[in-house]
Amino acid sequence: MKRFYFAAAVALASTSSFPAQAADWKPTGTVTLIVPSTPGGGHDTNARALARVMEKHAGQSIVIVNQPAGGGVVAYNEMMKAKTDGQTLGQVSTSLVTDKYRLDNVRYDGSSFTYVGEISEDPNLLVVSAKGPLAELDIKGLIEKAKTEPETINIGVSGNWGNQDYVRFALEEATGAKFRRIPIKGGRQILLGLLSGDIGIGLLYPSEVKAQVDSGELKVIAHNGEIAPEGFGNVPSFKESGIDVGLSVWRALVLPKETPAEIASGWERILADTMKDPALKEAYKSVSIGYAYKDTAETEALVKESSETLTTLSKKAGLIK
Amino acid sequence: MDLLNHLAVGFGVAFSFDNMLYCLVGAVVGTLIGILPGLGPVATVAMLLPITYALEPTSALIMLAGIYYGAQYGGSTTAILVNLPGEASSVVTCLDGYQMARKGRAGQALTIAALGSLFAGCVGTLLLAAVAPALASIAVGFGAAEYFALMLLGLVAAVVLASGSPIKAISMVVFGLLLGTIGTDINSGAERYTFGIFELSEGIDFVVVAMGVFGITEILRNLEKSDTRELVTSNIDSLMLTKDDVRRSAPAVLRGTGLGAILGVLPGGGALLSSFAAYTIEKRLSKHPNEFGKGAIEGVAAPESANNAAAQSSFVPMLTLGIPANATTALLMGAMMIHNIQPGPQVMSSNPELFWGLIASMWIGNVLLVILNLPMIGIWVKLLKVPYRLLYPAILVFITVGVFSIQNSTFAIYLMIGFGLLGYILSKLDFEPAPLLLGFILGPMLEDNFRRALLVSAGDFSAFVTRPVSGGLLALTVGLLVLLFSSKFRQKRESAFQEE
Numbered sequence: 001m002k003r004f005y006f007a008a009a010v011a012l013a014s015t016s017s018f019p020a021q022a023a024d025w026k027p028t029g030t031v032t033l034i035v036p037s038t039p040g041g042g043h044d045t046n047a048r049a050l051a052r053v054m055e056k057h058a059g060q061s062i063v064i065v066n067q068p069a070g071g072g073v074v075a076y077n078e079m080m081k082a083k084t085d086g087q088t089l090g091q092v093s094t095s096l097v098t099d100k101y102r103l104d105n106v107r108y109d110g111s112s113f114t115y116v117g118e119i120s121e122d123p124n125l126l127v128v129s130a131k132g133p134l135a136e137l138d139i140k141g142l143i144e145k146a147k148t149e150p151e152t153i154n155i156g157v158s159g160n161w162g163n164q165d166y167v168r169f170a171l172e173e174a175t176g177a178k179f180r181r182i183p184i185k186g187g188r189q190i191l192l193g194l195l196s197g198d199i200g201i202g203l204l205y206p207s208e209v210k211a212q213v214d215s216g217e218l219k220v221i222a223h224n225g226e227i228a229p230e231g232f233g234n235v236p237s238f239k240e241s242g243i244d245v246g247l248s249v250w251r252a253l254v255l256p257k258e259t260p261a262e263i264a265s266g267w268e269r270i271l272a273d274t275m276k277d278p279a280l281k282e283a284y285k286s287v288s289i290g291y292a293y294k295d296t297a298e299t300e301a302l303v304k305e306s307s308e309t310l311t312t313l314s315k316k317a318g319l320i321k
Numbered sequence: 322m323d324l325l326n327h328l329a330v331g332f333g334v335a336f337s338f339d340n341m342l343y344c345l346v347g348a349v350v351g352t353l354i355g356i357l358p359g360l361g362p363v364a365t366v367a368m369l370l371p372i373t374y375a376l377e378p379t380s381a382l383i384m385l386a387g388i389y390y391g392a393q394y395g396g397s398t399t400a401i402l403v404n405l406p407g408e409a410s411s412v413v414t415c416l417d418g419y420q421m422a423r424k425g426r427a428g429q430a431l432t433i434a435a436l437g438s439l440f441a442g443c444v445g446t447l448l449l450a451a452v453a454p455a456l457a458s459i460a461v462g463f464g465a466a467e468y469f470a471l472m473l474l475g476l477v478a479a480v481v482l483a484s485g486s487p488i489k490a491i492s493m494v495v496f497g498l499l500l501g502t503i504g505t506d507i508n509s510g511a512e513r514y515t516f517g518i519f520e521l522s523e524g525i526d527f528v529v530v531a532m533g534v535f536g537i538t539e540i541l542r543n544l545e546k547s548d549t550r551e552l553v554t555s556n557i558d559s560l561m562l563t564k565d566d567v568r569r570s571a572p573a574v575l576r577g578t579g580l581g582a583i584l585g586v587l588p589g590g591g592a593l594l595s596s597f598a599a600y601t602i603e604k605r606l607s608k609h610p611n612e613f614g615k616g617a618i619e620g621v622a623a624p625e626s627a628n629n630a631a632a633q634s635s636f637v638p639m640l641t642l643g644i645p646a647n648a649t650t651a652l653l654m655g656a657m658m659i660h661n662i663q664p665g666p667q668v669m670s671s672n673p674e675l676f677w678g679l680i681a682s683m684w685i686g687n688v689l690l691v692i693l694n695l696p697m698i699g700i701w702v703k704l705l706k707v708p709y710r711l712l713y714p715a716i717l718v719f720i721t722v723g724v725f726s727i728q729n730s731t732f733a734i735y736l737m738i739g740f741g742l743l744g745y746i747l748s749k750l751d752f753e754p755a756p757l758l759l760g761f762i763l764g765p766m767l768e769d770n771f772r773r774a775l776l777v778s779a780g781d782f783s784a785f786v787t788r789p790v791s792g793g794l795l796a797l798t799v800g801l802l803v804l805l806f807s808s809k810f811r812q813k814r815e816s817a818f819q820e821e
Binding site: 038039040041044045048049052064065066067068069070071073074077102103104105154159160161180182183184185188191192193195196197198199207210211212214215217283286287288 | 363364366367370371374461462463464465467505506507508509510512517519520521522523588642643644645648651652654655658659660661663664665667728729730732733769773774776777779
């Protein structure tokens with residue numbers, strides 16, 4: 001008799017607690033966050049700022065695993081193969097949809113993951129040396145110069161067909177301007193190029209140029225974001241200057257595609273709480289990462305739209321045969 | 322006088338009990354990381370970053386900087402004892418340091434490395450304090466053409482590095498250059514020699530190659546001798562430098578320090594070149610060039626001083642321009658930003674206690690390192706008495722973990738084993754690995770800067786000659802080549818005379 005009661009009680013307890021448990025899914029051990037860049041890069045800076053605040057809301061510590069190999073391809077492949085138990089998260093960005101135009105045999109695109117949500121959006125800043133010959137121009141003047149004297153202004157872009165190359169291409173498509181494209185490995189080398197006068201203009205993330213803009217070495221002419229980046233004064237966006245070019249880089253957290261809905265919604269809630277936390281905005285601000293948040297459904301729409309825009313540009317640029 | 326006031330402020334900050342402690346912790350952790358082959362300061366600083374959130378920004382930076390230069394220090398220990406360069410800068414230390422160890426002079430090699438580094442560290446720091454802004458303006462003047470000329474000079478110097486046949490050295494440099502072309506071509510996006518393997522699309526990491534051709538190769542070579550290894554002979558416990566050692570090392574330390582301090586300022590690979598350049602210069606100037614590669618003490622003193630001086634002066638571009646010289650300083654900058662301090666020229670005026678405190682702490686840290694290390698040398702040397710059958714599995718474990726940690730990928734481990742086998746074959750054929758590594762390091766930078774310089778000048782080759790700095794460096798390269806061939810020619814003539 002006693003045994004029966006006990007069993008019934010257990011059954012009762014488990015059925016009644018089941019819905020609550022589902023709604024409150026939380027990771028049960030240390031969480032791994034795969035980041036497709038080296039320590040110290042923009043992706044990594046973002047991940048560390050986020051993880052610090054998210055640990056509180058997830059109730060677990062979050063370990064960042066940097067997998068920079070293959071420009072992030074290896075990391076994305078690893079994220080796809082991860083267990084679907086919710087203990088492994090991945091951080092992705094715009095390159096998720098453009099990698100297949102850059103490299104052969106890339107098997108993923110914007111639809112290969114379950115999105116937890118968008119975590120940040122960074123514009124590219126169009127910067128010039130404050131002491132150089134282009135310092136006096138505004139964005140319209142710069143475009144005009146690049147139209148009347150095509151291929152005389154050197155533009156530094158990071159890598160081959162990364163986000164900044166698309167921005168450059170879109171800018172040329174939209175205005176008819178023509179720059180001389182100088183691909184350079186990494187933002188640091190672009191900074192050096194600007195300071196030494198090798199390149200006239202550079203496209204860089206806010207976190208990469210904050211120091212030099214504050215010290216008066218570099219000047220920001222325009223940015224490609226929707227909202228002006230914080231801490232750079234009154235810089236116009238391309239759109240405000242009548243040039244229809246956006247293409248901010250977005251970053252999002254993902255889970256493997258087959259992750260159970262209960263786990264995915266658990267993470268969606270943890271991320272929502274994290275992004276609401278004032279500590280997160282503070283953390284982003286200190287490292288110049290642009291705050292932006294979208295939930296799962298909104299992020300899916302964002303990725304779809306971004307994917308369409310970038311595919312169109314890739315076709316125009318002849319990257320798709 | 323300003324400088325003295327500033328230093329007084331700095332030492333006031335650095336001498337506080339807390340900051341001394343953080344400096345000590347940083348230096349000790351750094352030394353340990355440096356000694357463990359393959360585990361670099363980048364991974365360590367990244368792991369420790371969260372801990373520093375809770376610290377005062379000055380303390381945090383003092384500790385992280387301690388890890389950085391402590392690792393430089395520790396790296397030379399492994400290079401000398403077991404022929405494992407943990408970082409590009411210790412490749413050269415291996416050449417003569419390991420030979421000294423094999424001759425039972427490991428103690429002297431470690432002592433001169435420690436003392437040379439102390440001297441270089443102190444001078445480098447002073448230079449940083451006195452002329453940082455002036456040095457920064459030099460760095461800004463270096464465009465792609467100048468970097469290309471500098472790298473070319475380094476590459477020609479590489480041939481001098483080899484102690485054996487110049488033809489074999491040149492072929493190793495070329496092989497290194499070819500290995501450096503693996504990856505995606507940044508200009509066209511074409512993949513070169515990647516065979517569809519994504520892990521290769523960004524090129525091969527230096528540590529993978531170094532651990533393979535130095536570490537694994539050395540283990541294979543030692544294991545091939547079936548009898549007990551004769552790595553170390555007599556005299557093992559003597560650490561004292563002889564008068565002759567001091568006489569020969571002192572000028573080498575001075576020259577190495579000067580070279581390192583200047584080249585370290587260039588964020589595009591200057592620090593990397595400094596130890597190679599210092600070694601080359603010593604070999605050129607030495608009265609006993611034939612001892613190089615066989616355990617010449619100058620061959621340890623010069624590059625060790627150079628890389629430590631460069632480690633200090635690589636803080637110049639970071640603190641004055643906000644441009645990190647390498648991945649570790651990039652993380653240090655990140656740490657500053659987390660504490661709401663924007664790295665850049667304004668740091669000096671907006672956070673003087675941080676700027677000068679950090680500089681003063683480097684001084685203290687260097688002294689601490691020597692105090693820590695000198696008594697430890699005896700213990701490290703005793704490590705060589707551990708039977709090799711116990712030592713080599715441990716080395717294997719450490720380098721495997723270290724190589725894995727670079728990209729968190731197992732592919733790198735297989736690649737390293739491949740390079741180990743290749744290195745073994747090459748060593749059987751009397752090819753030396755050092756020129757290969759130099760070619761491998763310089764090749765991609767050489768190509769990048771060459772092509773960028775041409776893009777910038779719209780295909781005009783005269784840009785290399787008409788820009789004064791790049792023109793001057795190229796002239797120096799030509800001079801070095803002439804010197805190289807004329808001395809070879811002279812040697813041939815002399816030997817011909819002797820035969821008659």
